[in-house]
Amino acid sequence: MNGVHDVGGMDGFGRIEYEANEPVFHEPWERRVFGMALTGAGVPPKSLDALRHELERLDPLQYLSSSYYERWLARIENAAIEAGLLSRDEIADRIKLFTTDPEQPVPRLEDPERTRQIAHALRTGRPTLRRVRHKPRFAIGDKIITRNLNPRGHTRLPRYARGKRGVIVAHHGAHVFPDSNAHGLGENPQHLYTVRISARQLWGDTAQVKAHVHLDLWESYLEPDKA
Amino acid sequence: MNGVHDVGGMDGFGRIEYEANEPVFHEPWERRVFGMALTGAGVPPKSLDALRHELERLDPLQYLSSSYYERWLARIENAAIEAGLLSRDEIADRIKLFTTDPEQPVPRLEDPERTRQIAHALRTGRPTLRRVRHKPRFAIGDKIITRNLNPRGHTRLPRYARGKRGVIVAHHGAHVFPDSNAHGLGENPQHLYTVRISARQLWGDTAQVKAHVHLDLWESYLEPDKA
Amino acid sequence: MSKQESRQGHHHPRSLSGPALRTKAIESLLVEKGLLASDAIDRVVEIYENEVGPLNGAKVVARAWCDPEYKRRLLRDGTSAIAELGFGGMQGEHMVVVENTPRVHNVICCTLCSCYPWPILGLPPAWYKSLAYRSRIVREPRAVLHEFGLDLPDSVEIRVWDSSAEIRYMVLPQRPPGSAKLSEAQLASLVTRDALVGVGLVKLP
Amino acid sequence: MSKQESRQGHHHPRSLSGPALRTKAIESLLVEKGLLASDAIDRVVEIYENEVGPLNGAKVVARAWCDPEYKRRLLRDGTSAIAELGFGGMQGEHMVVVENTPRVHNVICCTLCSCYPWPILGLPPAWYKSLAYRSRIVREPRAVLHEFGLDLPDSVEIRVWDSSAEIRYMVLPQRPPGSAKLSEAQLASLVTRDALVGVGLVKLP
Numbered sequence: 001m002n003g004v005h006d007v008g009g010m011d012g013f014g015r016i017e018y019e020a021n022e023p024v025f026h027e028p029w030e031r032r033v034f035g036m037a038l039t040g041a042g043v044p045p046k047s048l049d050a051l052r053h054e055l056e057r058l059d060p061l062q063y064l065s066s067s068y069y070e071r072w073l074a075r076i077e078n079a080a081i082e083a084g085l086l087s088r089d090e091i092a093d094r095i096k097l098f099t100t101d102p103e104q105p106v107p108r109l110e111d112p113e114r115t116r117q118i119a120h121a122l123r124t125g126r127p128t129l130r131r132v133r134h135k136p137r138f139a140i141g142d143k144i145i146t147r148n149l150n151p152r153g154h155t156r157l158p159r160y161a162r163g164k165r166g167v168i169v170a171h172h173g174a175h176v177f178p179d180s181n182a183h184g185l186g187e188n189p190q191h192l193y194t195v196r197i198s199a200r201q202l203w204g205d206t207a208q209v210k211a212h213v214h215l216d217l218w219e220s221y222l223e224p225d226k227a
Numbered sequence: 228m229n230g231v232h233d234v235g236g237m238d239g240f241g242r243i244e245y246e247a248n249e250p251v252f253h254e255p256w257e258r259r260v261f262g263m264a265l266t267g268a269g270v271p272p273k274s275l276d277a278l279r280h281e282l283e284r285l286d287p288l289q290y291l292s293s294s295y296y297e298r299w300l301a302r303i304e305n306a307a308i309e310a311g312l313l314s315r316d317e318i319a320d321r322i323k324l325f326t327t328d329p330e331q332p333v334p335r336l337e338d339p340e341r342t343r344q345i346a347h348a349l350r351t352g353r354p355t356l357r358r359v360r361h362k363p364r365f366a367i368g369d370k371i372i373t374r375n376l377n378p379r380g381h382t383r384l385p386r387y388a389r390g391k392r393g394v395i396v397a398h399h400g401a402h403v404f405p406d407s408n409a410h411g412l413g414e415n416p417q418h419l420y421t422v423r424i425s426a427r428q429l430w431g432d433t434a435q436v437k438a439h440v441h442l443d444l445w446e447s448y449l450e451p452d453k454a
Numbered sequence: 455m456s457k458q459e460s461r462q463g464h465h466h467p468r469s470l471s472g473p474a475l476r477t478k479a480i481e482s483l484l485v486e487k488g489l490l491a492s493d494a495i496d497r498v499v500e501i502y503e504n505e506v507g508p509l510n511g512a513k514v515v516a517r518a519w520c521d522p523e524y525k526r527r528l529l530r531d532g533t534s535a536i537a538e539l540g541f542g543g544m545q546g547e548h549m550v551v552v553e554n555t556p557r558v559h560n561v562i563c564c565t566l567c568s569c570y571p572w573p574i575l576g577l578p579p580a581w582y583k584s585l586a587y588r589s590r591i592v593r594e595p596r597a598v599l600h601e602f603g604l605d606l607p608d609s610v611e612i613r614v615w616d617s618s619a620e621i622r623y624m625v626l627p628q629r630p631p632g633s634a635k636l637s638e639a640q641l642a643s644l645v646t647r648d649a650l651v652g653v654g655l656v657k658l659p
Numbered sequence: 660m661s662k663q664e665s666r667q668g669h670h671h672p673r674s675l676s677g678p679a680l681r682t683k684a685i686e687s688l689l690v691e692k693g694l695l696a697s698d699a700i701d702r703v704v705e706i707y708e709n710e711v712g713p714l715n716g717a718k719v720v721a722r723a724w725c726d727p728e729y730k731r732r733l734l735r736d737g738t739s740a741i742a743e744l745g746f747g748g749m750q751g752e753h754m755v756v757v758e759n760t761p762r763v764h765n766v767i768c769c770t771l772c773s774c775y776p777w778p779i780l781g782l783p784p785a786w787y788k789s790l791a792y793r794s795r796i797v798r799e800p801r802a803v804l805h806e807f808g809l810d811l812p813d814s815v816e817i818r819v820w821d822s823s824a825e826i827r828y829m830v831l832p833q834r835p836p837g838s839a840k841l842s843e844a845q846l847a848s849l850v851t852r853d854a855l856v857g858v859g860l861v862k863l864p
Contacts, residue, residue, distance in 0.1 A: 001238040002237045002238045002239075005772065006770070007794040008798070009770075009794065009797060010231070011229045011794070012230045012284070012286070013791040013795070016791045016792050016795070016803065016806055016807075017789065017791070022784045024707060024708045024781065024782055028679070029682040029683070032686050033678075033682055034704060035699070035700030035701070035703045038703045039699040041686075042685075042689050060239045061288070061292050064287060064291060067678075068785070068788045073681060077685055080685070080689070085689075085694060086685065086688055086689070094684035094685075094687060095684045099680065102675065106683055106690065109690045109693065110697060110698045114696045114699050115696055118699045118703060119706065121749070122703070122706060122748050123749075124748060125750070127752040127825075128752065129753065149431055149432070150433050151433060156824060158771055158821070160770070172753065175824060175825060176825075202797070203798060204376055206377050207377075208801045210816045211800050211818075212817070213819045214821065215821045216826045217824075232567065233565070235565030235566070235588065236589065236592060236593045237585075238589070240586040240589045240590070243584060243586045243598065243601055244580070244586070245581050245601075249580060251576065256471075258495075259477050259478075259499075261499060262495030265498045266490060266494040266495055268490035268495070269484050269489050295580070295583045300473055300476060304476070307484070312487065317483060318476070322475050324479075325478050329470065333492075334485045335492040336485045336488065337492060338491035338493060339493060341491045345498060346497055346501065349498070349544045350543045350544075352543040352545070352546065354548065355547065356547075377798070383619060387565070402548075402619060403620075429593075435595060435612070436608050438613075439612070440614045441616065443618050443620075
């Protein structure tokens with residue numbers, strides 16, 4: 001989708017605010033949101049692709065006005081409500097309760113076996129490399145042009161890199177295809193390439209000198225550049 | 228600039244909310260904002276191009292969260308502050324005054340001569356057609372490709388229409404060039420053309436059938452399409 | 455308007471919204487500094503609230519339907535033909551009229567801001583200025599027209615006009631079947647703002 | 660963490676922000692419904708707060724500086740070489756290490772979200788996740804690096820790596836001149852997170 005999350009090349013977001021000696025989390029609640037997201041609290045997303053798409057689908061204004069973990073919190077809440085696990089009223093009532101009686105603690109549920117499983121899963125990760133039979137269409141050094149894709153759903157081809165000429169600089173084997181996987185339509189692994197595109201090609205006359213952007217793009221995002 | 232104002236082709240802004248029998252203005256304050264904008268209250272923008280650019284330069288979050296006339300109000304306020312005519316404190320104090328003493332009326336200043344001038348100016352308008360010596364580079368029927376321009380400043384070539392193939396369907400003579408005029412860098416009139424671009428060219432496979440978009444584009448936005 | 459506002463202030467002093475208060479503050483400060491003319495504001499508002507609106511465009515359309523020579527001039531040079539009926543000025547300096555036919559349907563928009571042909575349509579409605587309309591009409595015009603109740607067959611070409619310069623567009627809708635006996639004034643009364651933008655059709659009542 | 664939160668609630672009951680309250684409400688409801696494990700959350704937070712961070716990447720870099728064979732393996736197959744030092748897992752399943760040289764400077768980003776090589780850099784800092792960094796680094800990398808204090812001559816090629824898939828990138832910075840006598844551990848202590856992202860250089864103290 002052509003959403004507000006796709007900010008590469010946009011103007012107007014100001015200077016980069018750097019914080020020296022930044023802590024991993026700024027607020028205690030961020031820890032809990034991060035933990036809930038990673039342990040699949042409530043509704044575990046079917047995939048990282050699905051999770052990313054849920055974040056992209058937040059209202060544009062909410063997306064821009066929220067911090068990173070506020071977006072994650074909104075995703076957790078929306079997913080739990082969509083799945084029928086929580087209701088808006090229930091959450092509102094609980095907020096009211098904690099507002100009027102702030103000493104009410106958060107109850108705890110211990111599950112050492114699940115904790116071990118999750119810590120193990122973090123160590124092993126979720127590789128997206130897949131074996132496929134079909135041969136790669138492109139080889140390192142090939143000139144390509146990125147397609148002008150505008151799908152309604154999830155995609156990892158940013159707007160700024162569509163319809164642009166580049167060169168294949170690496171081949172990573174076949175990886176799970178986010179555009180289908182995010183929607184539960186299968187992994188459909190495709191060959192994945194690193195594509196090198198010049199700043200000049202991306203931004204025209206206002207490009208900065210001697211700069212290239214590299215993106216990791218799936219085979220169906222690319223066409224041979226015959227020019 | 229690649230700002231949030233440039234929304235053509237974006238997803239996520241929801242359904243179009245239609246209001247039957249909509250009034251010209253929904254709130255009394257909107258009338259005053261519209262009137263201040265048109266009468267050049269405070270700081271009249273140097274041009275409509277400059278005014279548009281001032282609106283585009285609002286903070287992205289403010290842009291998306293504001294109604295049309297709220298943006299105009301913000302522009303009037305920002306321009307008056309930048310010009311040193313009003314200060315933020317002064318405005319805050321006055322808001323406080325009107326909050327605590329709501330019966331305080333807005334003072335009036337009558338200027339019948341200026342009123343006549345402005346009504347006359349609305350009737351005559353501000354044509355942007357200019358006589359130029361240079362001949363048009365393109366003729367009706369010519370195939371063109373729009374350039375991949377990414378200027379920092381004002382432009383009227385939307386992102387969705389950059390790097391796209393189209394056909395010239397009309398020539399409007401030479402018109403004031405917004406990309407320079409918005410910045411007080413002169414009118415630099417250029418030949419202006421209507422360009423017809425197919426939906427397929429703009430959006431690829433997800434385009435709707437048998438649709439074309441027409442844009443009015445200045446000569447320097449265009450290159451001949453030799454393909 | 456000033457009177458209305460202060461009257462409102464009197465009766466519902468606490469109900470002024472954020473922008474209303476801010477507007478009142480800025481207007482009062484600019485007046486005190488001699489930087490604006492209150493009567494000029496009143497006059498400008500009066501013009502677009504009462505004098506200029508889609509009835510102007512409707513008159514142009516009705517004339518074009520009744521007078522083939524006028525229609526020819528209108529499609530060739532919109533600005534001049536519209537001026538014949540006394541309309542023109544700010545945001546209508548360079549007018550182009552695009553004709554709907556059984557094979558072509560036109561619709562106007564402005565993706566970058568909210569350009570609109572003020573002298574013949576008045577000020578734009580909120581939906582025309584909305585991010586939803588601005589973002590979607592160039593991408594999925596058929597879906598947008600469907601939401602407005604217009605289901606056009608795929609055989610009809612959709613032409614979207616994105617007002618990216620100072621050219622302003624108006625749609626010349628198709629004359630409704632069965633309207634042969636209506637007078638020019640009766641025809642004008644049928645022509646809606648939506649039809650002139652291209653999100654509606656003209657129909658007999 | 661739960662303890663900290665309820666302690667904070669006790670001492671400053673009114674100070675919980677909107678998202679803090681909402682988080683507390685959602686966590687407590689999910690616990691009551693048996694849908695989450697409190698200790699799993701504690702453990703996950705502990706891992707990324709105390710066990711996994713840029714020191715991992717620093718160790719990889721120091722090893723590459725001291726062991727040419729390791730460096731060769733690292734640049735050929737980042738994932739395996741990094742696993743040799745015991746690092747890997749979520750968000751580092753497919754690692755590519757890009758080498759800075761006198762002629763090439765690399766910098767990593769993720770314009771679409773905030774992908775980042777967790778196992779060797781920990782969780783990303785706020786600026787990396789900011790709309791400002793995500794929007795600007797691909798468009799004006801030299802201007803962004805200048806804001807970070809890096810003024811690279813135009814003769815140096817800038818390579819920006821936008822993490823659009825599950826490949827995660829780490830920069831192998833240039834070894835600082837004058838560091839020949841330092842041990843691997845001493846070298847590792849010089850390597851900052853910013854150098855591993857490509858918005859900083861490694862310098863002697």
